[in-house]
Amino acid sequence: MVIVMRPGSTQEDIQGVMATLRSLGFMTHLSQGVERTIIGAIGEKRDLALASLEALECVERVIPIVQPYKLASREFHPEPSLVNAGQGICFGGAQIPIIAGPCAVEGEEQLLQAARMVKAAGATLLRGGAYKPRTSPYSFQGLHEEGLRILSLARTEVGLPVVSEVLNPRDVELVARHVDVLQVGARNMQNFPLLREVGRSGMPVLLKRGLAATIDEWLMAAEYILREGNFRVILCERGIRTYETATRNTLDLSAVPVVKERSHLPVIVDPSHGTGKWRLVPPMARAAVAAGADGLLIEVHPQPALALSDGAQSLTPANFAALVRDLRRLANLLGREIPEPAGATGPAAGGEREPAPGGCVAG
Amino acid sequence: MVIVMRPGSTQEDIQGVMATLRSLGFMTHLSQGVERTIIGAIGEKRDLALASLEALECVERVIPIVQPYKLASREFHPEPSLVNAGQGICFGGAQIPIIAGPCAVEGEEQLLQAARMVKAAGATLLRGGAYKPRTSPYSFQGLHEEGLRILSLARTEVGLPVVSEVLNPRDVELVARHVDVLQVGARNMQNFPLLREVGRSGMPVLLKRGLAATIDEWLMAAEYILREGNFRVILCERGIRTYETATRNTLDLSAVPVVKERSHLPVIVDPSHGTGKWRLVPPMARAAVAAGADGLLIEVHPQPALALSDGAQSLTPANFAALVRDLRRLANLLGREIPEPAGATGPAAGGEREPAPGGCVAG
Amino acid sequence: MVIVMRPGSTQEDIQGVMATLRSLGFMTHLSQGVERTIIGAIGEKRDLALASLEALECVERVIPIVQPYKLASREFHPEPSLVNAGQGICFGGAQIPIIAGPCAVEGEEQLLQAARMVKAAGATLLRGGAYKPRTSPYSFQGLHEEGLRILSLARTEVGLPVVSEVLNPRDVELVARHVDVLQVGARNMQNFPLLREVGRSGMPVLLKRGLAATIDEWLMAAEYILREGNFRVILCERGIRTYETATRNTLDLSAVPVVKERSHLPVIVDPSHGTGKWRLVPPMARAAVAAGADGLLIEVHPQPALALSDGAQSLTPANFAALVRDLRRLANLLGREIPEPAGATGPAAGGEREPAPGGCVAG
Amino acid sequence: MVIVMRPGSTQEDIQGVMATLRSLGFMTHLSQGVERTIIGAIGEKRDLALASLEALECVERVIPIVQPYKLASREFHPEPSLVNAGQGICFGGAQIPIIAGPCAVEGEEQLLQAARMVKAAGATLLRGGAYKPRTSPYSFQGLHEEGLRILSLARTEVGLPVVSEVLNPRDVELVARHVDVLQVGARNMQNFPLLREVGRSGMPVLLKRGLAATIDEWLMAAEYILREGNFRVILCERGIRTYETATRNTLDLSAVPVVKERSHLPVIVDPSHGTGKWRLVPPMARAAVAAGADGLLIEVHPQPALALSDGAQSLTPANFAALVRDLRRLANLLGREIPEPAGATGPAAGGEREPAPGGCVAG
Secondary structure (H helix, E strand, O other): EEEEEEEOOOOHHHHHHHHHHHOOEEEEEEEEEOOOEEEEEOOOOOOOOHHHHHHHHOOEEEEOOOOOOOOOOOOOOOOOOOOOOOOOEEOOOOOOEEEOOOOOOOOOHHHHHHHHHHHOOOEEEEEEEOOOOOOOOOOOOOOHHHHHHHHHHHHHHHHHOOEEOOHHHHHHHHHHHHHOOOEEHHHOOOOHHHHHHHHHHHHOEEEOOOOOHHHHHHHHHHHHHHOOOOOOOOEEEOOEOOOOOOOOOOOOOOOHHHHHHEOOOOOOEEEHHOOOOOHHHHHHHHHHHHHOOEEEEEEEEHHHHHOOOHHHHHHHHHHHHHHHHHHHHHHHHHHHHHEOOOOOOOOOOOOOOOOOOOOOOOO | OEEEEEEOOOOOHHHHHHHHHOOOOOOOEEOOOOOOEEEEEEEEOOOHHHHHHHHHEEEEEEOOOOOOOOOOOOOOOOOOOOOEEEOOEEEOOOOOOOOEEEEEEEOOHHHHHHEEEEEEEEOOOEEOEEEOOOOOOOOOOOOOOOHHHHHHHHHHHHHEEEEEEEOOHHHHHHHHHHHEEEEEEEEHHHHHHHHHHHHOOOEEEEEEEEOOOOOOHHHHHHHHHOOOOOEEEEEEEOEOOOOOOOOOOEEEOHHHHHHHHHHHOEEOOOOHHOOOOHHHHHHHHHHHHHHOOOOEEEEEOOOOOHOOOOOOOOOOOHHHHHHHHHHHHHHHHHHOOOOOOOOOOOOOOOOOOOOOOOOOOOO | OOEEEEEOOOHHHHHHHHHHHHHOEEEEEEOOOOOOEEEEOOOOOOOHHHHHHHHHOOEEEEEEOOOOOOEEOOOOOOOOOOOEEEOOOOOOOOOOOEEEEEOOOHHHHHHHHHHHHHHHHHEEEEEEEEOOOOOOOOOOOOOOOHHHHHHHHHHHHHHHOEEEEEOOHHHHHHHHHHOOOOEEEHHHHHHHHHHHHHHHHHOEEEEEEOOOOOHHHHHHHHHHOOOOOOHHHHHHHHOOOOOOOOOOOOOOOOOHHHHHHHEEEEEEEEEHHOOOOOOHHHHHHHHHHHHHOOOEEEEEOOOOOOOOHHHHHOEEEHHHHHHHHHHHHHHHOOOOOOOOOOOOOOHHHHHHHHOOOOOOOOO | OOOEEOOOOOHHHHHHHHHHHHHOOOEEEEEEEOOOOEEEEEEOOOOHHHHHHHHOOOOOEEEEEOOEEEEEOOOOOOOOOOOOOOOOEEOOEEOOOOEEOOOEEHHHHHHHHHHHHHHHHHEEEOOOOOOOOOOOOOOOOOOHHHHHHHHHHHHHOOOOOEEEEOHHHHHHHHHHHHHOEEEEHHHHHHHHHHHHHHHHOOOOOEOOOOOOOOOHHHHHHHHHHHHHOOEEEEEEEEEEEEOOOOOOOOOOOOOHHHHHHHHHEEEOOOOHHHOOOHHHHHHHHHHHHOOOOOOOOEEEEEOOHHHHOOOOOOOOOHHHHHHHHHHHHHHHHOEOOOOOOOOOOOOOOOOOOOOOOOOOOOO
């Protein structure tokens, strides 16, 4: 922490701030420059509100030096973490798993059809929302428990691991019984009771970046989960809010290499929400893989124009299949691979398969 | 809803879109221009996902015409709503109540001292967080139930109605027993299970604007509460996230007149979070009142430099007292008034007082 | 300047960076903390590209400590600067001059009518664009020299000092011959050749904040003008670009007290561009004055619905007159005053009048 | 154009607006819905300020339907445009040319060294700034004419076509004599006099996206150049300003497919300014190519840590060479190619070479 004193601060002011810092357990380091005096505060404490020193008349600015997360940092864990999502599917290694499916579970027929289609096209996991966070209370809110039942059914019948969102800390246990990966959505990235609850679940958690979250805030949100002892966190970049209206959000692909520099956690990309327009999904999916993404999340609907939510950004199964073919070649060029979906015959619930090549050996 | 067709759409495309719209219960209206064909969809349905039509190759854009909220709109309720916060304090009329107090309840002594000081300075309600949503898990998270107990004590001893934040749907009932107004923080503006729960509580709700929420999204969040039958919603502008780093957020005061044009709900302003710097709080508090705000929320701490959170943006009691004096004169000039705090002798819990002049006659 | 070394930096790395700093003329100051080593670079040089040190593998971050402007800073000139705009009109003191008029000069009749109306309503200066920076090449681009001639005419006939925008360094001399204050628009805030040219002109310059400029970048733009020896700079906040679409821009009124803390230059507010909607202009004009603005710039058009540009944000003369009445009372409450327009009989060109009370005694 | 009337508008209001529209030469189309009345205005005029109708009390909103640019649109020119940059180098076709070099021309030795190094590494064009738009007047502003002379020298000696920025309309002719491609920088995207001047020059123009420009505003800026009869415009995405501070800007790669959908102009990507950090340049350069970029602009400096500007985002020649090798393989996979630099022996000034395979056959 560096404290910059206002010009005109007296020696008494400076000594006062240094005394306060020492009383809080910091060593101090004084540096008096031509235009400013700065005080370095040396110590390991992350739990102190040193920024409150800016309340003093004599303090101009308090500048943090060390990043505010610990468990999520590369320094804490220099090697990339591998997160096992079931059936040998692994995020964070050579594999680039693809999560695909409709925005919402709309009914049994719709979801089973979607599940079969995305599996045939090469998806590695199935997505589908049973609890939908919708801007309007008049929009379709999801089928809730019935939706979870349908997801379980698809999981068994089609044999893909399932990712689904949970909104309410009360529902974590229930959702965890039906799915393989719990998703925390962008609007809930700083829903701290929910983060703690999914942390305690021990389940793999797909943590989407908030609509206006900095990368450091996102890693701090992950830290809430890690601190509960759950290291199975997959980050997901899904676009941030900017002034640009040509796209629903601005997909920040530079977040991929930034996260990889600062953290050991895997990071995937959602070009569907990131752009809001199905025509933009294929180029941005390719770009995400080229930027180093550890996976993709893509909305696919059997009949996008009739979707109860997010149809405008959903690919048809045919467009999705073409995209997966492209992505396979691209991944291979980069020394990675899109894993094949699990065998259609065996149910997903049938226990851990042998890890696929390139899959999780640690988790 | 207006559907803009792509250039080159065929008559078959156009007829197909119109047939779909009619099958969904809309009347259609075709307008073929020089460069574009547009189809108007006439109907009242807010629950349909017409945007999904953008999934069609032939559709360029779907433009909504009517605002997406109903109960929160001026059209639904042309007069301003008055929200009674207890003790005759009313938001939305001639009064401009001031909510003041520390960011967090740090202990009994700190809160009681703060409560007495802000009351002496002219605050109308007391604020203090028992559950704190903190970016870092290592920051002070609040005293939880003990904090609520202290707030109750301050409410009785000092006699000010109390505002406090609730984070978890599970805690709504508990918090509601100790406070007069439930606060939903910026990070939870789209925590829909929480919105429904505070809606069901029937308590006054202070709904802060999300860090990156549009005004329409904010009104949609209010709609979730109203739809549960709870019309006691007070909106609170607290700054939005922009690229500017001179302030913690950018306080969007134009949101005040925009909300008043679109909605009947009262809207107050939080210049403390809105700026993040105590030096900026007085001018922005004045500006908020001049822009037409129905109240203010201001952080005040007995010793800001030692605050466990948000000290940099907290006023000292002396600075706060000077500000309230200014604001009184300004309010009077504008034909409004800062209500006097309730009599120090009578406890807040002693039931509804007579409404103060200019206070709530309806609620 | 503080250089933060990457974790794992060797003593050799550290010594290397310190040697480089010393060779550039800085004194260095080493502080080795638990998690990071930081090097303070002490010196006065603003002209070095120390940020380039981030190109080194061993450097994590370079943090500037001192603000990058000098002549524009409060430290350089602790008292507020007063800028004389002609006829005793002064920005930066007790006066709050109001600049009003149409977005563009559309013709002689329109401008003279507008000039008389805004003067009758209480405007202190007249605005009108002869060179219009328009997003589209198909939009009205202004009358150019003919527009300047009309402005000169209005200045003489109606007797108000005139403010008008200049876009091209080539036109500075010409525009300066016809107007009292040169305006540099938001799109040109970082048009450095233009800034130098208006600096050399010695004329008062109204410098609008760029659409996405930080306050520090804006002050750096002012520094370009000051550095040419021209201290007659008036800053103008006119809204910044954010994700919010309810307003054309987000008017950042907190920029007013921030500028006043960092700089001695006067700062005015343009609520017309700041909101883009005429209904929002009166509340935001009031808020600007309450926040401490040193003036206002307001678009007024005789017939807004027929304006060739920006009609949606223009007040009618009647609405403007009502607003000025309000603002006078507000200014007085705050110990300031809206100066009366110069006597209608004497032409503006008739030389410097006696300074009005509260006007410029220094310039 | 669609005009949405306020609820409560009378038949007289509606007829009045329709009469105004007809008097302006539009056909009108009335559609009276349950909650709103909307009026369609059919016509081709782009030069009218219909938005000014929002000044009317009875008008809620004016919604444009057709995009505001014409010559830049795909509808006007359905095939991609090929822009010949000299020596057979072509933007917009199968080639993906790479422009590389230092931010600024710092001296003859530095530039020649940089030019030889980037050519050896595979760059197709050389960049270097002689006129530098710097936020601070105290930063290095470029060598001006001497810089142009050095660029000419490098062009002849090393044999790469040269790209350099022009800031002032007065300098266009001079700069055009020394370089192959004129660059208009982000800060000048809406410097309309400059756009007209580079339009008149007939030279290829590299038009960078403004820091806070929407894609449509960027295409409108291109329209200013096209309208002068100069169709040799290359767009360059270089990151937009957002709240995120981990990167200097947020590189908006989705702009690449959006531009390709809306326009026929080639679009390249600058990952150096887009990220501001050299470590992020290689992954984002790869992502840009995968997203469909028609070229790259990459800052390379012989000794980045000593660069007079932008060292933190400059690659070393060795890192750049490794990146070009990667990009070649990626381009080939996508059916495109990074063109080889022109033969080192022949000077660039030696006239047009035969077009390289995949190069410009039209231009």
